[in-house]
Amino acid sequence: MGLRVYNTLTRTKQDFVPRTPGRVDIYQCGITPYDYTHMGHARQYVFWDTVRRYLRWRGFEVFCVQNVTDVDDKIIAKANERGTSPAEVAAEYHEDFLDVMDRLGVERPDVFPKVTEHIQDIIRVIEGLVEKGYAYQVDGDVFFDVTRFPDYGKLSRRSPDEMMAGARVEVDPRKRNAMDFALWKASKPGEPAWDSPWGPGRPGWHIECSALALKYLGSGFDFHGGGDELIFPHHENEIAQSEAYTGQEPFARYFVHHAMLNVGDAKMSKSLGNFFAVRDVLRQYEPGVIRYYFASRHYRSPASYSADELEAARRAYERLRSTLDAARRRIADAGRTGASGRASQAPADDEASSAGSRGDELSKAASEAREKFIQGMDDDFNTAVALAAVHDLARSVNDALHSGSEVSSGGLRRAVDTMEELGGILGLFREKEEGAADSGLMDGLVELLVQVRGELRAKKEWALADRIRDGLREMGIVLEDTASGTVWKREK
RNA sequence: GGCGACAUAGCCAAGUGGCAAGGCAGCGGUCUGCAAAACCGCUAUCCCCGGUUCGAAUCCGGGUGUCGCCUCCA
Numbered sequence: 001m002g003l004r005v006y007n008t009l010t011r012t013k014q015d016f017v018p019r020t021p022g023r024v025d026i027y028q029c030g031i032t033p034y035d036y037t038h039m040g041h042a043r044q045y046v047f048w049d050t051v052r053r054y055l056r057w058r059g060f061e062v063f064c065v066q067n068v069t070d071v072d073d074k075i076i077a078k079a080n081e082r083g084t085s086p087a088e089v090a091a092e093y094h095e096d097f098l099d100v101m102d103r104l105g106v107e108r109p110d111v112f113p114k115v116t117e118h119i120q121d122i123i124r125v126i127e128g129l130v131e132k133g134y135a136y137q138v139d140g141d142v143f144f145d146v147t148r149f150p151d152y153g154k155l156s157r158r159s160p161d162e163m164m165a166g167a168r169v170e171v172d173p174r175k176r177n178a179m180d181f182a183l184w185k186a187s188k189p190g191e192p193a194w195d196s197p198w199g200p201g202r203p204g205w206h207i208e209c210s211a212l213a214l215k216y217l218g219s220g221f222d223f224h225g226g227g228d229e230l231i232f233p234h235h236e237n238e239i240a241q242s243e244a245y246t247g248q249e250p251f252a253r254y255f256v257h258h259a260m261l262n263v264g265d266a267k268m269s270k271s272l273g274n275f276f277a278v279r280d281v282l283r284q285y286e287p288g289v290i291r292y293y294f295a296s297r298h299y300r301s302p303a304s305y306s307a308d309e310l311e312a313a314r315r316a317y318e319r320l321r322s323t324l325d326a327a328r329r330r331i332a333d334a335g336r337t338g339a340s341g342r343a344s345q346a347p348a349d350d351e352a353s354s355a356g357s358r359g360d361e362l363s364k365a366a367s368e369a370r371e372k373f374i375q376g377m378d379d380d381f382n383t384a385v386a387l388a389a390v391h392d393l394a395r396s397v398n399d400a401l402h403s404g405s406e407v408s409s410g411g412l413r414r415a416v417d418t419m420e421e422l423g424g425i426l427g428l429f430r431e432k433e434e435g436a437a438d439s440g441l442m443d444g445l446v447e448l449l450v451q452v453r454g455e456l457r458a459k460k461e462w463a464l465a466d467r468i469r470d471g472l473r474e475m476g477i478v479l480e481d482t483a484s485g486t487v488w489k490r491e492k
Numbered sequence: 493g494g495c496g497a498c499a500u501a502g503c504c505a506a507g508u509g510g511c512a513a514g515g516c517a518g519c520g521g522u523c524u525g526c527a528a529a530a531c532c533g534c535u536a537u538c539c540c541c542g543g544u545u546c547g548a549a550u551c552c553g554g555g556u557g558u559c560g561c562c563u564c565c566a
Contacts, residue, residue: 011496013508031566044566074564158495158562205564227566228497234565259497260560269565296515297505302498302559309504312516319515322529372513376506384506388514395531402523402530462525469527480528487529 033093140186224252359411
């Protein structure tokens with residue numbers, strides 16, 4: 001069984017059949033940089049990063065395009081407020097986006113087009129639509145005529161009539177139909193403007209995605225991604241424009257929409273002002289914790305952001321990581337002491353020894369985890385199941401590590417490699433080694449204290465030994481006395 | 493008003509017909525000088541009412557509640 005994906009176009013899970021065998025072309029709606037990137041954005045890009053990593057791991061070539069809407073009403077408004085240029089505002093927040101995405105381990109798209117650098121491409125599409133009679137000009141504006149596109153509403157499953165009945169906004173009287181939308185907006189004085197056949201102006205909101213997707217991916221690419229808030233009108237309009245322009249359908253084969261991230265009962269959004277900037281959250285939590293948090297729930301379920309939930313993710317993530325640390329330590333010990341150590345060098349398939357059978361169990365656990373992981377991810381990118389598979393494997397590793405019997409480093413290594421491999425697809429375990437400038441001195445001091453405490457323990461001077469442990473704990477250094485000696489780590 | 497989602501343990505969260513994953517918190521046990529970590533065990537009438545079925549958290553109908561979209565939005 002292969003990959004199945006929920007497609008908003010059909011409202012069902014479908015077998016994934018790529019346009020080009022062995023290749024997956026993705027278009028994602030990017031951000032409008034007029035404020036800091038928040039956790040809601042992170043949800044989208046972390047999810048798609050995982051999708052890309054997974055598909056590549058499964059042997060696909062993956063190509064991803066993501067736009068940057070660097071000209072828009074909000075950007076202009078912010079620039080006026082500050083007395084700077086829209087370009088400066090866009091650049092500043094685009095930088096923030098790049099920075100936090102890099103830190104979250106989100107790979108950059110293969111093509112990252114800015115709207116302002118593709119005005120001519122956009123104008124060409126609008127011209128085509130006007131020529132074919134799908135769009136009309138009024139004053140300096142150009143509108144798309146939805147009545148000329150009979151399939152309008154096929155994605156969001158609503159008809160223009162229905163929407164008119166419930167419309168809550170007053171309609172621009174110059175439009176032929178209430179649902180018509182702007183392809184080109186005449187510029188007002190002081191606004192950024194580009195020359196066009198209809199006079200100076202700038203692109204409407206929806207047309208950029210059509211123009212950019214068609215330019216870099218062509219009609220009929222595989223995945224179109226975005227938040228479910230974009231189903232209507234944004235993606236509905238993209239489909240109308242694109243299919244009207246090319247005369248081909250589908251514009252995109254699979255529309256994949258992720259659910260919103262809420263705060264309390266309301267959607268996290270820049271316009272509501274109730275957002276948590278990723279850069280702020282990163283001050284408190286490692287990237288892996290944030291990725292764990294997102295991976296632990298399905299992308300199509302609305303999630304509620306809270307400090308408690310991140311804290312729970314942090315502990316769970318810590319658990320996985322300390323398992324990895326302990327296993328690596330055991331492997332290193334085995335390497336140092338050879339076959340006489342606690343972990344023997346016997347290969348995992350040495351069935352004669354107990355170490356061999358332990359190794360076999362771990363090898364088996366590793367392949368079971370791999371299977372469960374694939375099964376989960378193949379089922380509409382169920383990262384929660386995939387994560388559970390990593391946890392299952394971690395339990396097996398801990399069990400082996402603490403069972404007291406010998407463990408073959410072959411099996412252990414296989415389990416550790418699998419944890420890292422699968423976790424890596426979810427973006428876990430990517431934190432760099434602690435590498436602060438003063439950490440050399442810090443590490444030395446802690447080591448010294450740990451050694452002294454070890455000597456105190458040997459003399460059964462428990463009170464003093466405990467004082468060192470408690471004192472370090474208060475400073476965020478946690479000591480654990482394991483069978484092979486005391487280990488310490490920073491609490492993060 | 494129209495369209496569409498969702499409702500699973502104290503909390504978060506998988507699960508689209510066959511004994512209810514995983515995590516956080518809690519309790520009991522093992523291990524430990526004591527801890528920590530880890531492992532084992534315990535904690536669910538799957539929102540309510542009907543229906544279909546040998547069998548339903550899962551399918552159908554009704555109800556209640558929450559959310560999203562219809563306006564900028566990831």
